Amino acid sequence: MTALEAQVGARRGDFDIDVRVTVEPGQTLAVVGPNGAGKSTLLQALAGIVPLSDGRIRLGARSLADASTGMELPTADRRIGYVFQDYLLFPHLTLLDNVAFGPRARGATRGDARGIARDWLDRVGLADAQGRRPHEISGGQAQRVALARALASDPELLLLDEPLAALDAETRVAMRDELTDHLARFAGPTIVITHSRADVTQLASRLMVIEAGRVVQSAPVADALGTPASGFAERFAAGDFG
Numbered sequence: 001m002t003a004l005e006a007q008v009g010a011r012r013g014d015f016d017i018d019v020r021v022t023v024e025p026g027q028t029l030a031v032v033g034p035n036g037a038g039k040s041t042l043l044q045a046l047a048g049i050v051p052l053s054d055g056r057i058r059l060g061a062r063s064l065a066d067a068s069t070g071m072e073l074p075t076a077d078r079r080i081g082y083v084f085q086d087y088l089l090f091p092h093l094t095l096l097d098n099v100a101f102g103p104r105a106r107g108a109t110r111g112d113a114r115g116i117a118r119d120w121l122d123r124v125g126l127a128d129a130q131g132r133r134p135h136e137i138s139g140g141q142a143q144r145v146a147l148a149r150a151l152a153s154d155p156e157l158l159l160l161d162e163p164l165a166a167l168d169a170e171t172r173v174a175m176r177d178e179l180t181d182h183l184a185r186f187a188g189p190t191i192v193i194t195h196s197r198a199d200v201t202q203l204a205s206r207l208m209v210i211e212a213g214r215v216v217q218s219a220p221v222a223d224a225l226g227t228p229a230s231g232f233a234e235r236f237a238a239g240d241f242g
């Protein structure tokens with residue numbers, strides 16, 4: 001079983017984060033905070049897109065990064081599934097090849113990678129659309145492809161950056177239910193960034209509030225929402241952000 005244990009120091013120009021995060025296998029941690037608090041920076045540091053300035057990242061027995069030695073495992077070798085805020089599908093590739101990209105990058109033959117991709121498109125209900133390109137599908141479908149692509153590479157850690165934010169209200173409710181099912185089947189740790197209280201209560205078991213690059217609160221969801229530790233956390237718990 002693979003837990004995430006990280007102490008993440010990272011810089012973005014004048015801005016920096018210093019966040020300790022632990023997520024157990026099969027657990028989902030929701031990360032909330034005001035705009036610019038450093039939530040995406042945290043995920044990008046975990047994924048190796050932004051280097052650590054301080055701290056270390058461990059995933060199970062593996063060290064992904066250690067600032068004390070300068071070790072940074074390349075993103076492709078971290079075994080991380082990442083759903084970006086705006087999905088970032090490859091526009092010129094079919095849905096099948098978008099999803100096959102991860103397994104292919106991990107060394108699967110073209111045929112095997114496509115087989116895995118077909119299986120994942122089937123699981124997210126898009127088997128019939130495998131030959132389409134991203135501009136030919138809806139936002140909800142793109143969200144499903146992005147999730148299939150993240151999971152098809154058999155990740156040990158799942159990072160979701162506002163995965164439902166771009167969807168209309170009705171689609172969001174349906175996709176939240178689908179995401180709940182996928183997360184229940186995923187054995188590794190998951191971190192989901194969101195601005196939605198409904199996402200937190202339905203998807204996550206723990207909640208972490210980040211403000212100005214620092215952890216303000218980290219607790220089981222019910223405790224965090226019941227005793228919010230800051231003005232932002234209080235407004236979030238009251239459902240002011242949807």
Ligand SMILES: Nc1ncnc2c1ncn2[C@@H]1O[C@H](COP(=O)(O)OP(=O)(O)OP(=O)(O)O)[C@@H](O)[C@H]1O
Nearest residue numbers: 012013014015033034035036037038039040041042
């Ligand atoms: N590529 C970059 N170069 C320099 N600064 C950046 C870069 N990306 C983000 N920042 C800055 O880093 C800070 C944190 O940004 P980040 O995207 O991590 O916040 P966030 O909590 O995810 O915000 P949001 O809720 O708006 O997505 C912000 O002040 C932002 O302006």
